[in-house]
Structures are given as C-alpha cells and as structure tokens.
Amino acid sequence: MYRIFIVMTFLSMGLGIAALFFNMYFNRLAMADYFVVFSSFILLLFLGIVTVRYGVLIWFAYLQHVEHMQEPPEAQDYPFVTLIVPAFNEGMGLEASLESLIAMDYPRYEIVVVDDGSSDDTYAQAIRLAGVYGGHRIRVITQPNGGKASALNNGIANARGELILCMDGDSRLEPQTLKQAVKHFNDPSVGAVAGNVKVVNRLNTLTKLQALEYIAGLSLVRTAHAFFRRVTVIPGPMGVFRKQVLEEVGGYYQDTYAEDCELTLRILFAGWKIKYESRAVAWTEAPENLQSFFKQRYRWSRGTLQAVIKHKHHLWKPFPHFADWIFVWLMVFESMVWPGMELFGIFFFVFVAGWVGLSTIIVIWWAQLTVLDIVASVFCIALEKEDLRLLPQAVFNRLFFNSYQNVIKFFASIDEIFGIKMGWGKLERFGRI
Numbered sequence: 001m002y003r004i005f006i007v008m009t010f011l012s013m014g015l016g017i018a019a020l021f022f023n024m025y026f027n028r029l030a031m032a033d034y035f036v037v038f039s040s041f042i043l044l045l046f047l048g049i050v051t052v053r054y055g056v057l058i059w060f061a062y063l064q065h066v067e068h069m070q071e072p073p074e075a076q077d078y079p080f081v082t083l084i085v086p087a088f089n090e091g092m093g094l095e096a097s098l099e100s101l102i103a104m105d106y107p108r109y110e111i112v113v114v115d116d117g118s119s120d121d122t123y124a125q126a127i128r129l130a131g132v133y134g135g136h137r138i139r140v141i142t143q144p145n146g147g148k149a150s151a152l153n154n155g156i157a158n159a160r161g162e163l164i165l166c167m168d169g170d171s172r173l174e175p176q177t178l179k180q181a182v183k184h185f186n187d188p189s190v191g192a193v194a195g196n197v198k199v200v201n202r203l204n205t206l207t208k209l210q211a212l213e214y215i216a217g218l219s220l221v222r223t224a225h226a227f228f229r230r231v232t233v234i235p236g237p238m239g240v241f242r243k244q245v246l247e248e249v250g251g252y253y254q255d256t257y258a259e260d261c262e263l264t265l266r267i268l269f270a271g272w273k274i275k276y277e278s279r280a281v282a283w284t285e286a287p288e289n290l291q292s293f294f295k296q297r298y299r300w301s302r303g304t305l306q307a308v309i310k311h312k313h314h315l316w317k318p319f320p321h322f323a324d325w326i327f328v329w330l331m332v333f334e335s336m337v338w339p340g341m342e343l344f345g346i347f348f349f350v351f352v353a354g355w356v357g358l359s360t361i362i363v364i365w366w367a368q369l370t371v372l373d374i375v376a377s378v379f380c381i382a383l384e385k386e387d388l389r390l391l392p393q394a395v396f397n398r399l400f401f402n403s404y405q406n407v408i409k410f411f412a413s414i415d416e417i418f419g420i421k422m423g424w425g426k427l428e429r430f431g432r433i
Helices: 002-029 034-069 094-102 122-129 148-157 177-186 205-226 243-249 259-269 290-310 312-316 322-356 359-384 393-417
Strands: 081-087 109-116 131-133 136-143 163-166 190-199 239-242 273-284
Touching: 034 205, 034 322, 034 359, 081 094, 081 148, 094 109, 094 122, 094 136, 109 122, 109 148, 122 136, 136 148, 148 163, 148 243, 148 259, 163 177, 163 243, 177 190, 177 239, 177 273, 190 205, 190 259, 205 273, 205 290, 205 322, 205 359, 205 393, 239 243, 243 259, 259 273, 259 290, 259 322, 290 312, 290 322, 290 393, 312 322, 322 393, 359 393
Parallel strands: 081 109, 081 163, 109 136, 190 273
Antiparallel strands: 131 136, 163 239, 190 239
16 A cells, blocks of 8 residues: 555646646746647647556556465476576676576576577586586587577577576576466466566666666566556566467567567467566666667667567457557557657657747656656556665656657667668677676
C-alpha cells in the first residue's frame, strides 16, 4: 500500500501543477487568436496522452507485481539448462561473467562459451576456465567471426539442456536468476522468459540516467506487457527459452540489428506466451560517453524498425493472433510513433510560446512532464527496491536525455527508410562487471 500512497502523492502534485498551468494558459488564451487556441488544444492533447500512457503502464505493472507476489518463490523441479555465452573480444570481462555463472544457485546446468572469432584473448580466457567447476561443466566452442546471432545458433545446436539461457558475453547474472526464471516453465504454454537488465557502472550522469531508464522506462513497459504474457522484446543480456521453441521458429536470424527483438516477435506469432521475471537479474555495462551511447541506441532503433518491417504483414492481420497484433502495434507506438510525438510536442510548444510571448509557460510545461517522469520513477524504484539516489536523474531525463534519445530514434528511422548502410558498432568495454 505504501507504493500506492507514494504514487498518489506525486500524482496529486502533478495535477496541482497542471491546474496552475491551465489557469494561466487559458487566461492568456482569452485574448488570443484562433491559432493559439488550436495550438493549446494540440499541446494539451499531447499532455493528456503522456498522462494516460504513464497511468496505463503503471496500473498494469502494479497488477503484474501483485500477481507475481502470489507465484511460487522458485521452481518446483529443476530441468537441465544450457547457458550460452557468445563472446567476441570479451577478454576483459569474460572471467567475471563466467564466475557469476559458476556461482549460480541452481543444481543442473552447463555453460557453453562460443568464441566468435575474437582477435583478443577471449578464447584463451575461456579455455583456461574450461572444465568442471562445482559440478558444472564449461564447454568452449570457437568459430570464424559470424556475428552474435551465428554464435548463439552454434551454441543452441550444441546445447544439451531442455531450456536454454542466452546472454551477452559482457553480462553478469545474479545467483537466483535461473531458479526465478525456470519456475515460469511449469506453464506449458510459456515459450520464453525475459530477464531484468540493470546497469552496473553507475559512474557518471550518463550511466546513471541509463540506470534509471532501464528501471523506469524499459522495465516498466516490460512489466506492464508481462501482465498479458506478451513481452515484445526479450533482452539480449538475459533470456530463457525452451529449446523446442528455438528449434521450432528457427533460432536467431542475422538479417536485422536487433536479433533478440526479431526472435521475440516470431515466438509470439508462433502462439507462445512470453513472461517477464524481475528477479532474474542481468547486470550490463552501459556506454559511458555520448559517442558510444549514440552508436548503441542508433543500432537498437534501426534494428527494432527492421524487425517490425520484416513482420509488417502481421500489422494488417489482427486475426488469428489478435493479442499479439495489439502488442506489436504498441511496440510500433513506443519505439517509433511516441518519440516523434514527443519531439513534435517540444518544438511545437516552444514555437507557440515564443510566437505569443508565453515564454514563462515553457518552464511550467517542462515541470509538468518532469513530475510525470518522477511519478513513474518513484513507482518503479519502489517496485524493484532500487536506489533512491537515482531519482534526481528524472529531472535531467526530461531536460536532455529523453530528447537526445528521440533525436537518435528519428534519424535512425530516416536512415533505415532510405537504406543508409551501417555496421554493428561494437561498444568499447572497460570490464566494469
């Protein structure tokens, strides 16, 4: 109940600021022309959409949390699991990643490291750790460089487990991850479980902003979707699949830059449910400078668009997969339409405010949006029992971070539409995990 109290308190603050804004704004509009009246309608409509979006996501995320609390604390039985670690030039962080897997609190699993033609000491590091540790075997496979999807498919082909955990070579999993994820497979209709990705290197403003984004942005949407068993992206750092499902849909494809998103869509359209487990935690190293951040988000944005375009025929066929049809359209809205709306709202509001001399209203406009961001952040931080020191980043999120991301998504979409060539753009890692 304390979470509801906190959210309602902040929501009340937001409504209070909104009431002040409306009073000031409409008093000015009384003497304004029709252009300003029309502009105010557009901007207030945008504010309403923002509020409704946050409200819907928070409500269904809360329902999912309540349902989650009623589930068994861990798996009733322990099927054999294969953990696949694709690694390309991950020598700096591979040992820490494998040590986290060796320490996994789960009785029956193996680890398969797939060296994807690394040019550093990744293969040597993996071979040094190969063998049996604590009763769990580490196997190492090497191949010519073919990309992450190829490495994962190689691991899947050599997997002995009935369940397969796919991760990144630079991720570190928490000990309870497998037990928490595996319990969902007691339901035979569940084909995969998405994990909860968190940022480990919270060292500067940019990485702290990303840490909050993972909690209050990506995780919020994933938690809300999980209430309907329709998670639309199983994140690369942590996802568990039935091997049967991966074989049925054909594994990972290499024709997009978001192979995890594209695979998720195929699993959904094959009729399987996908759940989310907040306690199956994978720690990942976020970009620490704007250049690296740009590369990562540009690739994510274009990859998501590629995955949607590849499955565009499903967008016009609501049956027989009506629920999946709805959630794919929601993914289109969240990843493409919503960023465009936010950019339009910002530029349009600044233009109108400057045109009619309402520059002071800009501050109130941003304050309202920031309060909404804080409401969502407080809810998500409380839900995941995260660090409250991340909360002030919500202010910087609205002032800079959110708009910067939307600009990246906008230009990534333009480049994809016009077929501009791009590369994978592997990020520089510092071994923070």
